[in-house]
Amino acid sequence: MQDKILDLLKKKQEYVSGEDISQHLKISRQALWKHIHHLKEAGYNIVAVPHLGYKLVSSPDRLFVSEITSKLHTKFIGKKIYYFDEISSTMDVATDLGLKGAPEGTLVIAEAQTKGRGRLGRGWSSPKYKGIYASFILRPKISPQNAAILTLLTAVGICEAIREITGLEAKIKWPNDIMICDKKLGGILTELSAETDEIRFVVVGIGINVNNNKNSLIPHAVSLKEQKGQSYSRTEILQEILRKIETNYLLLQEKGSRKIIDKWRLHNISLGSRVKVSCQGREVEGQAVDIDIDGGLLVRKDSGLTEKVTSGDVTACR
Amino acid sequence: MQDKILDLLKKKQEYVSGEDISQHLKISRQALWKHIHHLKEAGYNIVAVPHLGYKLVSSPDRLFVSEITSKLHTKFIGKKIYYFDEISSTMDVATDLGLKGAPEGTLVIAEAQTKGRGRLGRGWSSPKYKGIYASFILRPKISPQNAAILTLLTAVGICEAIREITGLEAKIKWPNDIMICDKKLGGILTELSAETDEIRFVVVGIGINVNNNKNSLIPHAVSLKEQKGQSYSRTEILQEILRKIETNYLLLQEKGSRKIIDKWRLHNISLGSRVKVSCQGREVEGQAVDIDIDGGLLVRKDSGLTEKVTSGDVTACR
Numbered sequence: 175m176q177d178k179i180l181d182l183l184k185k186k187q188e189y190v191s192g193e194d195i196s197q198h199l200k201i202s203r204q205a206l207w208k209h210i211h212h213l214k215e216a217g218y219n220i221v222a223v224p225h226l227g228y229k230l231v232s233s234p235d236r237l238f239v240s241e242i243t244s245k246l247h248t249k250f251i252g253k254k255i256y257y258f259d260e261i262s263s264t265m266d267v268a269t270d271l272g273l274k275g276a277p278e279g280t281l282v283i284a285e286a287q288t289k290g291r292g293r294l295g296r297g298w299s300s301p302k303y304k305g306i307y308a309s310f311i312l313r314p315k316i317s318p319q320n321a322a323i324l325t326l327l328t329a330v331g332i333c334e335a336i337r338e339i340t341g342l343e344a345k346i347k348w349p350n351d352i353m354i355c356d357k358k359l360g361g362i363l364t365e366l367s368a369e370t371d372e373i374r375f376v377v378v379g380i381g382i383n384v385n386n387n388k389n390s391l392i393p394h395a396v397s398l399k400e401q402k403g404q405s406y407s408r409t410e411i412l413q414e415i416l417r418k419i420e421t422n423y424l425l426l427q428e429k430g431s432r433k434i435i436d437k438w439r440l441h442n443i444s445l446g447s448r449v450k451v452s453c454q455g456r457e458v459e460g461q462a463v464d465i466d467i468d469g470g471l472l473v474r475k476d477s478g479l480t481e482k483v484t485s486g487d488v489t490a491c492r
Numbered sequence: 493m494q495d496k497i498l499d500l501l502k503k504k505q506e507y508v509s510g511e512d513i514s515q516h517l518k519i520s521r522q523a524l525w526k527h528i529h530h531l532k533e534a535g536y537n538i539v540a541v542p543h544l545g546y547k548l549v550s551s552p553d554r555l556f557v558s559e560i561t562s563k564l565h566t567k568f569i570g571k572k573i574y575y576f577d578e579i580s581s582t583m584d585v586a587t588d589l590g591l592k593g594a595p596e597g598t599l600v601i602a603e604a605q606t607k608g609r610g611r612l613g614r615g616w617s618s619p620k621y622k623g624i625y626a627s628f629i630l631r632p633k634i635s636p637q638n639a640a641i642l643t644l645l646t647a648v649g650i651c652e653a654i655r656e657i658t659g660l661e662a663k664i665k666w667p668n669d670i671m672i673c674d675k676k677l678g679g680i681l682t683e684l685s686a687e688t689d690e691i692r693f694v695v696v697g698i699g700i701n702v703n704n705n706k707n708s709l710i711p712h713a714v715s716l717k718e719q720k721g722q723s724y725s726r727t728e729i730l731q732e733i734l735r736k737i738e739t740n741y742l743l744l745q746e747k748g749s750r751k752i753i754d755k756w757r758l759h760n761i762s763l764g765s766r767v768k769v770s771c772q773g774r775e776v777e778g779q780a781v782d783i784d785i786d787g788g789l790l791v792r793k794d795s796g797l798t799e800k801v802t803s804g805d806v807t808a809c810r
Contacts, residue, residue, distance in 0.1 A: 266591070269685075273587065294690060317802065318636045322688040349689070365692070367587075368684045370640040370787070371667070371803030372612060469688070484635065485689030 175199065176209050177240040183220070183230035184244065191227035235303060235385070237283050241409045242416075250279035251310055251420045258284040260302065263291050265365060265379045268309035272367060272375040279420075280311040283412070290381060293350060293363055304386040304397070306360075306412050309379040312423065318368040320431070321376060322469030322484070325350050325364045327426055327434045328378050331419035332360060333441040336382075339414055340398055340406065348444035348462070348471050348488055352382070357396035359383055380415070384408050431467050438465065444488065449473060453486030462488075493517065494527050495558040501538070501548035502562065509545035553621060553703070555601050559727045568597035569628055569738045576602040578620065581609050583683060583697045586627035590685060590693040596631040597738075601730070608699060611668060611681055622704040622715070624678075624730050627697040630741065636686040638749070639694060640787030640802070643668050643682045645744055645752045646696050649737035650678060651759040654700075657732055658716055658724065666762040666780070666789050666806055670700070675714035677701055698733065702726050749785050756783065762806065767791060771804030780806075 178199055182190060196206050210228060214220055217234025233241060239255045246252050254277065261267060261284040268282040284307045290298035300307050312324060329346040336344040336352075336359075345353045352360035360382035367374045383397035385405045391397060398406050426434050439445065442465075450459045451473060460475035470482040496517055500508060514524050528546060532538055535552025551559060557573045564570055572595065579585060579602040586600040602625045608616035618625050630642060647664040654662040654670075654677075663671045670678035678700035685692045701715035703723045709715060716724050744752050757763065760783075768777045769791060778793035788800040 269591065273584070293687060318639070318684065318686070319802075321636070325688055364688050366636065366684060366686045366688065368636070368686070369611060370643055370682045370684065374683070484637075 175201065175205075176213055179206070179209055180213065180218070180230070180233075180240055181244070183228060187230075189223065189226040189229045192222075193227075195228070235405075235408060237285060237306070237408055237412060242281075242283070242413060246413050246416065248279070248416055248420045249424075250277075251416045251423075252279060252281045253277075254280045256280070256282045258282070260284065260286045260288065262289040263287050263379075264307055264309035265291050265363060265377055268311055268377040268379070269365065269367065272311045272377055276311055278311060278313040278375075281308060281416070282310070283308045291363060291379070292361055292381075298361065298363075298381045299390075299392055299395075300381065301386065301390045303408075304390060305384050306380065306382040306408055306415070308412065309377050310416075310419075312376045312378060314373060314376065314423075314427075316373060317371055318366055318373055320468060321364060321366050321368075321373065322349070323426065323431045323434055324376055324378055324423075325362050326438045326465075326469055327422040328362050328364070328380065328419055330434065330437045330441055331422050332362070332380065332382065332415055334418045335411065335414035336398070338418075339411055340402055342398065342401060344441070345443040346438065346441045348442065348465065349469070349485070353443060354396050354401055357394055359396055359398070359401075378419075382411070382415075384411060435465060435467065444471065450489045451483045451486045452489075453483050458483055458486075493519065493523075494531055497524070497527055498531065498536070498548070498558055499562070501546060505548075507541065507544040507547045510540075511545075513546070553723075553726060555603060555624070555726055555730060560599075560601070560731060564731050564734065566597070566734055566738045567742075568595075569734045569741075570597060570599045571595075572598045574598070574600045576600070578602065578604045578606060580607040581605050582625055582627035583609050583681060583695055586629055586695040586697070587683065587685065590629045590695055594629055596629060596693075598629040599626060599734070600628070601626045609681060609697070610679055610699075616679065616681075616699045617708075617710055617713075618699065619704065619708045622708060623702050624698065624700040624726055624733070626730060627695050628734075628737075630694045630696060632691060632694065632741075632745075634691060635689055636684055636691055638786060639682060639684050639686075639691065640667070641744060641749045641752055642694055642696055642741075643680050644756045644783075644787050645740040646680050646682070646698065646737055648752065648755045648759055649740050650680070650698065650700065650733055652736045652740075653729065653732035654716070656736075657729055658720055660716065660719060662759070663761040664756065664759045666760065666783065667787070667803070671761060672714050672719055675712055677714055677716070677719075696737075700729070700733075702729060753783060753785065753787075762789065768807045769801045769804045770807075771801050776801055776804075 196203050219231040239257050264282040264284050286302035287300035287307050290300035292298040333344040347353050350362040363379040365377045385399045386397035444462045449462045458473050460473040463474045464472045470484045474480045537549040557575050582600040582602050604620035605618035605625050608618035610616040651662040665671050668680040681697040683695045703717045704715035762780045767780045776791050778791040781792045782790045788802045792798045
């Protein structure tokens with residue numbers, strides 16, 4: 175009901191009389207008053223003027239479901255959203271939902287994570303109300319061997335969305351980092367639940383530093399706010415990211431991996447540079463020359479041999 | 493405490509006085525009497541003779557934890573066992589445990605499954621007290637691309653165990669069926685939880701028809717009892733299977749995939765025969781010539797070209 179009241183106020187953008195709202199939503203004036211009270215408590219700045227009614231002045235910087243779904247216009251991503259003020263990890267909740275059969279596009283968002291996860295069992299700093307911490311479920315008809323393409327298309331979607339909203343040139347560092355000016359803005363974590371030859375479902379997690387101040391960022395990290403000197407609506411950024419990811423996912427289904435990889439090349443900063451990749455106890459050093467159809471990085475070593483690495487940490491050598 | 497009482501009775505294999513048991517286990521005679529009563533209810537045939545004491549005459553055909561762990565002698569498989577009289581699926585419970593960090597070797601067994609699962613979302617018939625329905629957790633340091641080797645080594649372990657206990661020549665039909673005389677005796681289901689480049693954990697499930705009568709078997713299926721005309725202790729068979737799987741898993745870690753594939757070739761009935769593989773909407777027909785290091789089946793088509801199939805249903809053509 176509170177979502178419906180908000181919808182009405184947002185549509186009107188002017189004063190709406192309490193009587194009109196009550197009649198339209200078939201609730202008592204007293205019930206309306208209570209809902210408005212709760213909305214104010216949640217951070218919505220709603221002014222009430224006698225004889226004029228209610229007006230929404232501003233919405234809080236929260237990733238409320240009603241805020242995300244309003245004007246989202248996606249086909250499947252975010253059609254079902256689970257919202258948490260604080261949670262251990264959106265990955266864990268989304269995995270649970272996936273095991274229980276939640277449909278493709280199901281989204282889990284949290285204002286803060288107490289055990290945010292990064293790649294290879296590492297943590298992800300997730301301070302409250304500062305960043306975007308979200309995981310969504312995909313059920314692609316691809317084999318586990320090809321799952322890395324989902325990381326690539328998510329990275330592309332994030333870069334496209336950030337450029338569109340902020341104008342910043344976000345770049346991809348293989349395999350899963352989103353960078354701005356050589357500092358880490360965000361990351362992607364892709365986890366599979368699969369048979370050996372068929373994916374049951376995939377959970378893709380994204381973490382983006384949006385309104386973090388310098389003191390809430392780890393070294394070598396950056397936020398959109400730090401980079402541009404202004405705060406952003408996390409809701410708008412998340413919405414655009416979801417739209418762009420969905421577009422790229424549909425492109426993958428229609429045209430195959432090649433199109434995604436072409437886009438990925440446009441946004442990456444790994445190819446062409448000299449890299450050192452630590453991969454399962456050994457190191458491969460050389461020039462990153464290309465990415466292959468499975469998402470592996472092709473490194474041309476000084477010996478002239480080209481080696482494909484599918485995982486590991488990349489250090490740029492200068 | 494009941495396990496301890498059973499241990500005592502099993503070790504002695506003769507009458508043990510109630511006083512001796514009570515003193516040894518530091519419980520009252522009345523408590524002992526109650527425990528014995530519960531054991532009898534669970535199906536243990538324990539006779540009590542005045543002045544002589546208690547004697548274990550026979551154990552019930554149940555996969556009780558105490559029965560499995562007694563004389564199991566494995567290093568890690570089955571060190572922790574979760575037992576259920578009836579459950580939806582051992583796969584689901586083991587996956588839950590895996591997500592919660594259960595250690596390698598954790599075993600889930602059920603006397604019956606209401607939603608036993610087979611490959612590609614199919615069911616697995618799991619009538620009560622007739623078969624072995626078990627799932628165990630592995631945490632191998634291999635990439636998701638190589639996970640099929642775990643299905644192969646499990647299949648090898650099952651064949652070795654069945655041959656050792658029953659003398660029957662169980663055979664492997666690629667990718668995951670255990671066959672006796674062209675009828676299905678069992679199956680293997682391998683499910684991963686992974687990042688795109690690193691396995692978090694694997695759940696391997698096995699289903700074996702042991703004491704099923706003909707009327708509780710689906711067409712083209714067989715049980716050990718039907719084949720040999722005698723019942724078997726499911727406990728003994730499960731124990732031997734666990735031992736053999738562990739041995740092969742340790743062999744994989746020490747010597748790599750090649751050794752497992754060599755063993756697999758010895759037990760398989762797919763290689764050399766003409767097959768038709770339905771794989772993601774298309775069919776590949778030809779002679780199954782070999783298996784590759786990733787567990788894929790190499791099929792030489794009539795055109796002379798050899799194609800690798802990594803999944804799908806195999807029909808033998810005659």
